[in-house]
Amino acid sequence: xxxVFRLADRAAPIEDVPDPLRVxxxxxxxxxxxxxxxxxxxxQRVAESPGLRGDVHASIGGVAAAxxxxxxxxxxxxxxxxAPERLGEVAGADADALRRGLAAMGVPCADxxxxxxxxxxxxxxxxxxTALGALCRFExxxxxxxxxxxxxxxxxxxxxxxxxxxxxxxxxxxxxxxLEPRYPDGLDALTxxxxxxxxxxxxxxxxxxxxxxxxxxxxxxxRAATRAVLTVRGRNLRVAVGASVRHVLDFAGLxxxxxxxxxxxxxxxxxxxxxxDAPVPRGAYALTVLPRAxxxxxxxxxxxxxxxxxxxxxxxxxxGIMARFAEFGRFEGxxxxxxxxxxxxxxxxxxxxxxxxxxxxxxLARRELARAAEAQPPAASMETPGDAPVEAPGxxxxxxxxxxx
Amino acid sequence: xxxxxxxxxxxxxxxSGRTVRGLMIETLLALCPAAAMAVWHYGLPALRVMAxxxxxxxxAEWAVERLSGRPVRVDDGSALLLGLLxxxxxxxxxxxWLALAAAFIAVLLGRELFGGLGGNPLCPPLLGWAxxxxxxxGLMKPEFxxxxxxxxxxxxxxxxxxxxxxxxxxxxxxxxxxxxxxxGAAQAGALLLGGLWLVLRGRLRPHIPFGFLAGTALMAxxxxxxxxxVSAGPLFHLLAGGTVFAAFFLATDPASxxxxxxxxxxxxxxxxxxxxxxxxxxxxxxxxxxAVLLAGLATPMFxxxxxxxxxxxxxx
Ligand code: SF4
Ligand code: SF4
Numbered sequence: 001x002x003x004v005f006r007l008a009d010r011a012a013p014i015e016d017v018p019d020p021l022r023v024x025x026x027x028x029x030x031x032x033x034x035x036x037x038x039x040x041x042x043x044q045r046v047a048e049s050p051g052l053r054g055d056v057h058a059s060i061g062g063v064a065a066a067x068x069x070x071x072x073x074x075x076x077x078x079x080x081x082x083a084p085e086r087l088g089e090v091a092g093a094d095a096d097a098l099r100r101g102l103a104a105m106g107v108p109c110a111d112x113x114x115x116x117x118x119x120x121x122x123x124x125x126x127x128x129x130t131a132l133g134a135l136c137r138f139e140x141x142x143x144x145x146x147x148x149x150x151x152x153x154x155x156x157x158x159x160x161x162x163x164x165x166x167x168x169x170x171x172x173x174x175x176x177x178x179l180e181p182r183y184p185d186g187l188d189a190l191t192x193x194x195x196x197x198x199x200x201x202x203x204x205x206x207x208x209x210x211x212x213x214x215x216x217x218x219x220x221x222x223r224a225a226t227r228a229v230l231t232v233r234g235r236n237l238r239v240a241v242g243a244s245v246r247h248v249l250d251f252a253g254l255x256x257x258x259x260x261x262x263x264x265x266x267x268x269x270x271x272x273x274x275x276x277d278a279p280v281p282r283g284a285y286a287l288t289v290l291p292r293a294x295x296x297x298x299x300x301x302x303x304x305x306x307x308x309x310x311x312x313x314x315x316x317x318x319x320g321i322m323a324r325f326a327e328f329g330r331f332e333g334x335x336x337x338x339x340x341x342x343x344x345x346x347x348x349x350x351x352x353x354x355x356x357x358x359x360x361x362x363x364l365a366r367r368e369l370a371r372a373a374e375a376q377p378p379a380a381s382m383e384t385p386g387d388a389p390v391e392a393p394g395x396x397x398x399x400x401x402x403x404x405x
Numbered sequence: 406x407x408x409x410x411x412x413x414x415x416x417x418x419x420x421s422g423r424t425v426r427g428l429m430i431e432t433l434l435a436l437c438p439a440a441a442m443a444v445w446h447y448g449l450p451a452l453r454v455m456a457x458x459x460x461x462x463x464x465a466e467w468a469v470e471r472l473s474g475r476p477v478r479v480d481d482g483s484a485l486l487l488g489l490l491x492x493x494x495x496x497x498x499x500x501x502w503l504a505l506a507a508a509f510i511a512v513l514l515g516r517e518l519f520g521g522l523g524g525n526p527l528c529p530p531l532l533g534w535a536x537x538x539x540x541x542x543g544l545m546k547p548e549f550x551x552x553x554x555x556x557x558x559x560x561x562x563x564x565x566x567x568x569x570x571x572x573x574x575x576x577x578x579x580x581x582x583x584x585x586x587x588x589g590a591a592q593a594g595a596l597l598l599g600g601l602w603l604v605l606r607g608r609l610r611p612h613i614p615f616g617f618l619a620g621t622a623l624m625a626x627x628x629x630x631x632x633x634x635v636s637a638g639p640l641f642h643l644l645a646g647g648t649v650f651a652a653f654f655l656a657t658d659p660a661s662x663x664x665x666x667x668x669x670x671x672x673x674x675x676x677x678x679x680x681x682x683x684x685x686x687x688x689x690x691x692x693x694x695x696a697v698l699l700a701g702l703a704t705p706m707f708x709x710x711x712x713x714x715x716x717x718x719x720x721x
Contacts, residue, residue, distance in 0.1 A: 189715070200716040261412045272413040295412055296420045301478070304425060304523035307664025311610065315715035318664065318708075338714035346417035353423040354523075360415035 007124045007181035009164035011133035014229055014236045017251045019060045022075040023242030024279040030056050032072065038064045040074055043086040043224050045104065047072065052103040052110040054282070057224035059240035061085070071279070074242070087222035090149065090215075098153045105218040106225030106282065107211065109153070116203040118156040119195050120147065120171060120212055122163045123179060123186030124285075126266035131229045131285045132209040134236040136161075136169045139213055144172045146207075146216030154205055162191045183268065184314050184345040210285055231286040239280050246276035248287055259292035268346050298349075298357040309348035309358060315341040319348040323358045326365035331372075334365040425522070429482030431608050435599030436489055436654070439592040442582045446556070447497035451588045454504045455492040461508035462488025469517040483522050487511055490530040490654060493589025494647070494694070495537075496545065503544055507533040527701045528658040531694055534587075546690070558585035559645040560690045563637055571637050571645075579644035586691065590647035600653030609657060612666055616673020617652035617680075618643060621693075624678035628685055642681050651680065651693040661701040668707040675707075676700035 030047035034040055040058045047056035061083040062076030088105055092098040095114070102109045122136045136143060147159055163169040164181035177195045179185060185194060188206045193199050207215075214225045229238050232252040239248055245262055249255065256262050256276065263270030264284050280287070309319035317338040325333035342362050349358040443451040466484035470477045491511045495504060514536070515529025516522065525532075538545045559579065563571035574584065580594030589596070603609035622639035629636045642648060647655075656662060656676050663672050676696045683692025700707075 189718070200718065202719070256409060256411060258410055259412050261414070261418050263416075263418060265416075267419040268417045270416060270418065272411070272416075272418065274411050274413040276409060276411075290418050292412060294419060296414065296418050298414070300476075301425070302521065302523050304659050305664065306428075306523075306659040307610075307669075308423075310664050311666070316712045317714050318711060320664065338717075340717035341714040343715070344416075349415075350417045350419070351421050351423060353425050353428055355420060355424065357415055359417065363415060 005127060005183040007127055007164060007183055007186055008130040008133060009167035009181050011130035011137055012234055012236050014134050014138050014238050017237045017239045017243070017248060019240050020243045020247045021078055022065070022073060022244075023059050023240055024244065024277070025056055025059070025072045025074065025242040026279060026281050027056055027070045027072060028053065029070065032067065034064045034072075036064050036067060040064055041083045041086040043088070043226060045088075045106075045224070046074075049103070052099055052108065054103050054106045054108040054225060057106050057226050059226035059242050085223070088218075088224060089222045090219050095153050095155065098149070102149070102153070102215060102218060105223075107214045107218060109215075112150065112153050112205060112207070115154045115156050115205040116158065117196065117201075117205075118150055118154050118159045119177075119192050119204060119206040120150075120159060120161045120174075120209060121186065121188055121191045121206055122161055122167075122169055122171075122209040123181060123191055124164070125186050125208075126268050126270075126286065127183050128266050128288070129231045129286045130234070131231045131236050133164070133167060133169065134231075135209050135213045135229060136163070136171070139216075140171075142213050142216035142220055143209070144216065145220040146212035146214070147171055147174065149215050149219045150207060150212065156205070160195055162195055184343065184347060187314075187343050187345060189343055190314055210283065225282055228280055228282060228284045230280065230284055232288075241282045242279045244277045244279060245273055245287060248280060249276070249289065252287075254289050256289050257292070261288075261290040261292075261295050263288040263290060268350065269344065296349075297355065298360075299355045301354040301356060303356060304354050306353060308351045308353065312347045312351045314345060314347070315343055317341060317348075319358055319362075323348075323356065323361040326361040329368075331365045331369050334362075335369065339365055339369075424481075425478075425483065426481045428608060429486050431603065431606065432654070433482065433486055433489065435603045436486075436493070436589070436596075438595035438598055439493070439589045439650075440489070442592040442595045443493075443497070443588045446582055446591075447588055451497040453501075454495050454497055454499050454588060455489060457501055457504040458492035458495070458508040459485050459488035461505045462491065462512050465509050465512040466517070469513065470521075473517075475521065478522070481522070484512060487516065487529055489589075491533050493650060493654075494530060494534040494587040496585075497588040499544060503537060503541060507537045509533075510536050523660045525658075525660045526704075528655050528661050528697055531655055531698050531701075534694060535698060556583060556585045556591075558690065559641070560586075560684060563641075563645075564684075564690060568635060568637055571641060574641070574645065576640055576644055579641075584645060586646050587650070590650040590691075593644045593649045596649045596653060600649065603653070609653065610666075610669060612669035613657045613662055613673040614652040616670045617656050617677040618648070620674035620677025620679075621648055621652075621681055622677075623674075624681040628681060636685060642684070646684075646691040647693045648677075648680065651697050652677065655694070656697045656700065658701075661704055663704050663707040663710070665708060665711040667710040667712070668704075671710055672700050672704065672707040675703065 027047050030049040032047050034046045042061040044058045046058050062074045065075040066073040090101040092101045099109050159174045161171040161176045165178040179194050192206050217223045261272050266286050303320045322334050322337035346359050463484045467479040488508050491508050511529045511533030515532035516525045519525045559574045582592040584591050604611050625639040625642040663669050680693035680696035
């Protein structure tokens with residue numbers, strides 16, 4: 001049990017996966033700036049996100065071929081000469097302008113507020129993943145540029161790199177805080193606690209090494225967030241955002257069989273895709289094929305009140321009780337028992353001897369509460385319930401390291 | 406092309422491999438040394454009571470699950486364990502109908518009435534034991550079996566003959582089960598072995614059993630200091646009667662015990678202390694069992710001793 005939670009402190013170098021002929025870009029509610037039939041250059045901004053969630057850019061050059069639901073498909077002619085990538089820049093006189101500039105390059109930065117301390121989280125998000133370590137190790141110019149940009153935006157008095165103990169990672173002259181590499185301590189909230197000794201201190205912001213890399217790439221080379229580095233069975237692959245899962249698996253020489261799970265992420269936190277054409281979203285860090293036989297089988301059994309879920313929960317929630325509230329539709333009750341504190345690490349369900357789908361209950365409660373909150377305030381809105389946003393097939397949420405409140 | 410059917414589910418996609426069944430099997434294994442010691446001391450009658458109780462419990466559970474239309478999960482071993490634990494509380498001389506009655510009550514009233522595994526507010530074997538104790542006291546009390554064996558109950562010796570007599574029980578004899586109590590409950594040494602094995606395997610959290618033992622020892626010490634020459638010492642109370650059994654196998658019943666670390670420790674301490682208090686001042690000989698029932702009633706209170714949850718992310 002101890003070793004399954006060990007996070008990597010070594011990393012394989014980064015390999016480039018050739019661009020596919022077609023990408024399907026998740027828009028995440030962004031407003032389209034191009035029309036079907038338009039020619040687009042690689043790196044061109046194709047959709048604009050509200051807030052500072054990061055705009056969407058074409059990861060390959062070609063033609064905007066289709067819009068389906070919340071996705072834009074771009075395909076390129078295999079014979080045409082590839083148009084050069086369109087580069088931008090992150091410019092701005094003050095922090096707010098820089099934030100806007102960064103979001104326009106596709107990097108979400110709503111949470112990059114003024115802070116005393118900026119923690120760069122280089123702990124891998126899950127066992128088996130080495131992508132963050134690889135970025136720190138092999139992309140240090142971009143990482144340093146990212147740190148400089150973050151410094152200008154959040155203006156912290158200190159930047160600390162949180163790294164696995166013994167990995168020997170560094171981030172320029174910034175101090176390194178070494179941690180025992182053990183899941184779930186690489187989750188942002190827990191890493192910040194390890195560095196500061198306090199739980200959710202108001203004066204600290206945290207940036208994952210993967211996001212810092214995107215920031216640095218934007219600042220240094222003017223490249224938009226059109227690439228993700230994924231750990232695929234020990235290798236680290238740099239992939240065009242929107243490339244299909246199939247494209248990556250083919251490159252890695254991996255095959256998925258009937259009944260297997262294909263996960264964007266690792267076995268503990270990954271999102272299962274049900275279609276190999278699902279696109280790799282921005283912010284993905286791993287792609288895992290889990291054979292059918294190794295996969296979890298949940299049961300509809302009752303809770304036996306053993307309490308193991310509570311004892312393993314990093315958020316100290318009485319998960320058994322909280323999930324029962326959620327199971328029976330009493331979502332406010334679940335909230336009273338700490339639903340909002342859940343970090344979605346999945347350990348409760350991992351340990352449950354009754355094999356109850358605890359995280360599923362938790363997500364159900366969250367979704368229903370969010371839906372209720374959405375439905376409540378604007379009495380003026382004429383939306384019918386049928387218009388409620390539905391997740392498109394194969395979509396995976398973007399904020400993979402921290403659950404948005 | 407035929408689309409490939411992938412499995413989609415909520416994370417986590419791998420599980421620890423712990424199952425209810427595995428837990429029950431390991432607990433049953435931990436009880437094996439004590440069961441063997443019981444047969445060694447009491448012979449076939451002990452085996453008979455264990456078989457009757459276990460069989461009755463499994464049949465009752467299966468029947469209830471069938472009749473109530475719930476999924477039949479009797480193969481998870483929890484009913485078997487429940488039956489065996491009930492048998493451990495009975496004297497080896499219990500008539501067949503008493504063994505069946507105790508097991509049926511434990512399963513039906515103790516557990517199924519509350520929805521089955523995990524729903525029971527009290528430790529089911531103890532409920533079966535307590536109801537039988539109140540109904541057929543003469544047959545239930547191990548002390549009344551003295552005609553069939555030369556073993557004596559250290560706790561009733563203490564109660565009726567005083568400390569001088571009780572002091573004549575060497576600790577080793579008590580550990581080896583040279584005492585009269587429930588047929589399995591008396592096997593202090595074997596149970597300690599099994600219980601420690603479960604703790605070392607990580608199948609049993611140490612808070613409740615060690616809290617229980619600490620509570621017993623502390624309360625015995627306090628009473629000994631307050632009433633020198635009358636009350637027995639900690640070692641006696643730890644090894645006599647069903648203390649070890651209650652600490653490792655009854656008080657730890659998952660459903661009726663608290664789940665937080667502090668709650669478990671407080672519950673264990675409370676139950677352990679109460680068992681000495683009941684032994685000393687109550688009318689019942691072995692207070693350990695009633696103490697567990699009492700602590701079970703207070704479980705909702707102990708569960709309030711819970712840590713503050715991790716702060717939720719700020720809204721904004
Ligand atoms: S997923 Fe489960 S164990 Fe993890 S924080 Fe949430 S409730 Fe706790
Ligand atoms: S681990 Fe599972 S069975 Fe145990 S208390 Fe939690 S939900 Fe219930």
